Structures are given as C-alpha cells and as structure tokens.
Amino acid sequence: MNRVRRFDRVVRRLQSPLTGTDLIAPLLSALVRSTRPVNALEIGVGYSTPFLVKALADNQREAERERRLLARRASADRLPDALPFAAREFYQGEHRPHLVVIEVLTERLHEVTATVHRLGLANLMTGIRADFRGALSRVAEARRLFDFVFVDANPWEAFFDEYWSSVNPDGGMVILHSPLGAKSHREALSELRSGTGFARQLGAYEMTVLPEPHKTLQNGVLILRRVDSVEHESTSPLRSHPHEAD
Numbered sequence: 295m296n297r298v299r300r301f302d303r304v305v306r307r308l309q310s311p312l313t314g315t316d317l318i319a320p321l322l323s324a325l326v327r328s329t330r331p332v333n334a335l336e337i338g339v340g341y342s343t344p345f346l347v348k349a350l351a352d353n354q355r356e357a358e359r360e361r362r363l364l365a366r367r368a369s370a371d372r373l374p375d376a377l378p379f380a381a382r383e384f385y386q387g388e389h390r391p392h393l394v395v396i397e398v399l400t401e402r403l404h405e406v407t408a409t410v411h412r413l414g415l416a417n418l419m420t421g422i423r424a425d426f427r428g429a430l431s432r433v434a435e436a437r438r439l440f441d442f443v444f445v446d447a448n449p450w451e452a453f454f455d456e457y458w459s460s461v462n463p464d465g466g467m468v469i470l471h472s473p474l475g476a477k478s479h480r481e482a483l484s485e486l487r488s489g490t491g492f493a494r495q496l497g498a499y500e501m502t503v504l505p506e507p508h509k510t511l512q513n514g515v516l517i518l519r520r521v522d523s524v525e526h527e528s529t530s531p532l533r534s535h536p537h538e539a540d
C-alpha cells in the first residue's frame with residue numbers, strides 16, 4: 295500500500311461529521327507545508343492532528359534534503375537547479391519542527407496519540423492532557439513561541455487572553471475553527487474586524503475568513519497572522535527557536 299493510502303486508512307477512524315474538519319484538515323496541512331513553521335500548537339485534538347504532524351514531518355524531511363543539496367554547491371556559491379529560489383538563511387540551522395497539543399479528554403488524547411504513533415510520527419508531537427485555560431505554563435515547558443496555532447476548542451477569549459502573546463509576532467499564524475458558528479465566535483470575529491473590544495489589546499494582525507458556505511456549524515476557519523515584528527517580509531523566513539521567549 296502506498297504512503298498516501300496508508301495515511302488515509304490510519305486517520306479515517308478519527309473522522310467525525312460532528313467535528314467537521316474533513317476539508318479543513320487538508321487545508322491546515324497545506325498551510326503548514328507552505329509556511330514551514332518550527333513550533334506548532336493545537337488546542338483540541340482529533341482528525342486534524344495527524345495532518346498537522348505529518349505536514350511537519352514532510353517539511354523536516356524536505357528541508358534536510360534541500361539543505362544537503364545547498365551544502366554541496368556552497369563552495370561554488372551556486373544554487374542547485376532544483377532550488378532556484380532558496381532563501382539561504384532558512385537553511386542555516388537544522389529544521390526541527392514540533393507540535394504541542396492540548397486536550398482535556400484523556401481518552402481522546404490517547405486515541406490521537408496512538409494514531410500518530412501508528413504513523414511513526416510520535417517523536418514530533420508532545421501531548422498535554424489539560425483544560426487549555428490556565429495551561430500555558432505547561433505548554434511553555436515544551437515550546438515558548440508558536441509559529442502556527444490551530445484552535446479547535448472553546449472559549450476563544452481564553453485563547454486570546456492567555457496564548458496570543460506566545461504567538462510569534464514575526465508572522466505567526468493562528469487558525470480558529472468555525473468563526474461563523476457559535477454566537478461568541480461571531481461576536482469575537484466582529485471585534486477583530488473592527489479592532490474594538492478585546493481586539494484592541496492584540497497589537498498588529500492580518501486576518502481573513504474562509505467560510506464553508508454549505509454548513510451551519512463547524513463552518514470554515516478564521517486565519518489570523520500576528521505581524522507586530524514583521525519588518526522585511528520577503529527576506530525573513532518564519533523561524534522561531536524551540537525555547538525562544540517573547
């Protein structure tokens with residue numbers, strides 16, 4: 295069985311019509327693949343989790359392959375044909391991405407951890423069994439500053455109060471599931487759009503909503519990008535270090 299079919303078969307058992315990430319999980323994977331975060335965080339685990347871990351693993355493998363290719367041509371100061379646009383500073387250190395997940399339900403965390411283990415990717419993930427509210431200090435033991443966050447649990451207010459300052463101010467992305475579903479989500483979305491209420495405390499950010507117009511609940515994602523420290527957009531690869539503090 296090829297690798298893609300095996301992945302699909304292993305993760306299928308985590309899929310549920312009630313959690314609604316059937317199309318969002320592959321989208322998250324594509325975002326991780328293209329932005330190559332080092333430190334990722336997920337709040338509320340499930341079908342999406344193996345997609346995140348696998349995307350990080352694929353990035354790691356690809357980055358190491360590219361780093362070796364670049365090193366081979368270093369003396370001649372020529373880029374290999376296969377890497378015509380390589381930003382050399384991205385390849386200065388090893389690319390060692392990692393996902394921290396927080397989940398309040400023990401059984402669910404076990405099930406997802408077992409799936410990630412079955413895929414041979416357990417070394418890229420740290421699971422924390424906790425209510426995410428009040429758990430930042432435990433998260434910070436694993437990683438301090440996050441380049442990519444998927445929030446699929448409530449309440450959002452707690453995420454913004456406690457975790458926003460741990461998002462990389464140099465372009466860290468936060469994806470929040472179902473911004474058009476719950477009333478509290480729609481209210482938060484409205485304040486984020488107008489920069490009022492709690493959004494006044496967040497500093498600079500960019501945002502967009504990708505709706506799934508055929509759904510009432512578990513509908514689409516809100517994508518935020520923290521840009522307090524973005525200075526040289528085209529020349530500063532998104533790269534935090536495992537224990538870098540804000």
Ligand SMILES: C[S@@+](CC[C@H](N)C(=O)[O-])C[C@H]1O[C@@H](n2cnc3c(N)ncnc32)[C@H](O)[C@@H]1O
Nearest residue numbers: 313315338339340341342397398425426446447
């Ligand atoms: C909608 S499901 C997650 C879906 C998952 N991302 C997926 O793609 O299937 C929400 C998850 O968040 C967890 N959760 C809800 N509130 C939480 C909290 N305050 N802290 C930690 N986990 C929470 C739930 O137990 C549940 O597993």
